[in-house]
Amino acid sequence: METPWILREQQQRVVTLTLHRPDARNALSTACLEQLVYQLEQADSDADVGTVVIAGAARFFAAGADLRELQQQDVAATQLDHRPLLWQRLAQFSKPLLAAVNGYALGAGCELALACDITICGESARFGLPEITLGLIPGAGGTQRLIRSVGKSRAYQMVLTGEAIDARCALQAGLVSEVCVDALTLERTQQLAQRISQQAPLALRAAKQALKQAQETGLSQGLQMERQQFVTLAATEDRREGIAAFFEKRTPNYQGR
Numbered sequence: 367m368e369t370p371w372i373l374r375e376q377q378q379r380v381v382t383l384t385l386h387r388p389d390a391r392n393a394l395s396t397a398c399l400e401q402l403v404y405q406l407e408q409a410d411s412d413a414d415v416g417t418v419v420i421a422g423a424a425r426f427f428a429a430g431a432d433l434r435e436l437q438q439q440d441v442a443a444t445q446l447d448h449r450p451l452l453w454q455r456l457a458q459f460s461k462p463l464l465a466a467v468n469g470y471a472l473g474a475g476c477e478l479a480l481a482c483d484i485t486i487c488g489e490s491a492r493f494g495l496p497e498i499t500l501g502l503i504p505g506a507g508g509t510q511r512l513i514r515s516v517g518k519s520r521a522y523q524m525v526l527t528g529e530a531i532d533a534r535c536a537l538q539a540g541l542v543s544e545v546c547v548d549a550l551t552l553e554r555t556q557q558l559a560q561r562i563s564q565q566a567p568l569a570l571r572a573a574k575q576a577l578k579q580a581q582e583t584g585l586s587q588g589l590q591m592e593r594q595q596f597v598t599l600a601a602t603e604d605r606r607e608g609i610a611a612f613f614e615k616r617t618p619n620y621q622g623r
Contacts, residue, residue: 370386370401371385371386371387371395371397371398371401371402372384372385372386372398372401372402372405373386374405376415377556377560378560378563379414379415379416379417379560379563379564380415380416380417380418380419380556380559380560380563381405381409381415381417381418381419382418382419382420382421382552382556383402383405383406383418383419383420383421384420384421384422385398385402385420385421385422385423385427385428388423390429391425391426391428391429391470392422392423392426392427392428392429392475393428393429393430393474394428394430394474394475394478395435396435396448396449396452399449399452399453399456399474400452402420402456403452403455403456406418406455406456406459406463407455407459409459409461410459410460410461413567413622415461416461416462416559416562416563416564416565416567416570417461417462417463417464417559417560417562417563418459418461418462418463418464418559419464419465419466419552419555419556419559420463420464420465420466420478420482421465421466421552421555422466422467422468422469422471422475423468423469424468424469424490424548425468425469425470425490426469426470426475427465427467427468427469427470427471427475427478427479427491428470428471428472428473428474428475428478429470429472429473429475430472430473430474430475430496449506450505450506453477453481453506453507456478456481457481457507460571460574460575461567461570461571461574462483462484462559462562462563462570462574463481463482463483463484464482464483464484464485464486464555464558464559464562465478465479465482465484465485465486465555466486466487466551466552466554466555466556467479467485467486467487467488467491467493467542467551468487468488468490468491468548468551468552469488469490469491469492470491470492470494470530471487471491471492471493471494472492472493472494472495472496472530473494473495473496473497473504473508474506476493476494476495476508476512477495477504477506477507477508477511478506479493479541479542480507480508480511480512480515480541481506481507481511483574483577484543484555484558485541485542485543486542486543486544486545486546486551486554486555486558487533487536487537487542487544487545487546487551488533488545488546488547488548488549488550488551489533489545489546489547489548490533490548491532491533491536491542491545492530492531492532492533493524493530493531493536493541493542494524494528494529494530494531495508495509495512495524495525495528496528496529496530497525497528498525498526498527498528499528503525504525508525509521509525512524512525512541514581515539515540515541516539516540516541517539517540520539533545564620565620566602566604566605566607566608566618566620566622567604567620567622568599568602568604568622568623569599569602569604569605569608572595572596572598572599573595575591575595576588576591576592576595579591579592602623603621603623604618604620604621604622604623607619607620607621608620
């Protein structure tokens with residue numbers, strides 16, 4: 367039987383996926399990443415799931431990739447590694463994806479947080495990309511997503527020194543949106559996820575696609591994508607329901623249509 371490296375819990379329309387490799391500080395081995403991607407793809411196709419939260423442990427969100435696996439890879443094995451495909455599949459998750467980070471989010475753990483749409487962290491959180499200290503560089507989107515999140519100078523400093531930043535610096539730099547007391551990090555993230563999951567599913571998907579476009583393309587292309595999504599939503603029942611509920615002063619009943 368496959369070891370469950372990912373624990374799944376669902377409350378209403380929010381699924382929480384908890385990294386569970388306590389003996390390895392939640393290092394993202396290939397098997398662990400495969401299980402995470404599988405759970406995300408299951409949630410993506412489940413109409414009863416509105417949002418997903420990824421969480422870790424109290425001291426470690428995820429300590430990085432599994433160095434024992436990397437140690438065994440030569441150039442050929444690295445070229446044939448299917449982990450980049452797993453990260454691509456993770457990035458294709460179409461619903462809102464939140465990270466609840468306590469403790470260390472290093473290497474692949476930091477890259478996982480960067481791949482999420484919203485990151486909430488505890489006061490103990492530390493974010494870093496220490497690959498340079500091992501003769502490596504980030505290989506799961508770290509250089510690309512970090513510089514888009516925190517800006518040029520901070521990204522260069524973090525990547526070239528390998529030094530981690532604390533929760534306060536992460537908030538100032540824009541890597542996270544909120545800092546909580548550690549004991550409340552997961553609860554706060556789940557509360558935010560619940561609020562998001564109450565919105566119209568098609569509008570959430572459209573908003574996420576438009577926001578991703580803003581990160582990946584220029585302004586004119588982003589504006590075009592935004593307008594396309596806006597027009598598409600005009601044909602949905604949820605749009606009519608949302609506006610009707612506003613005027614009737616009631617909670618909208620979205621159906622994802």
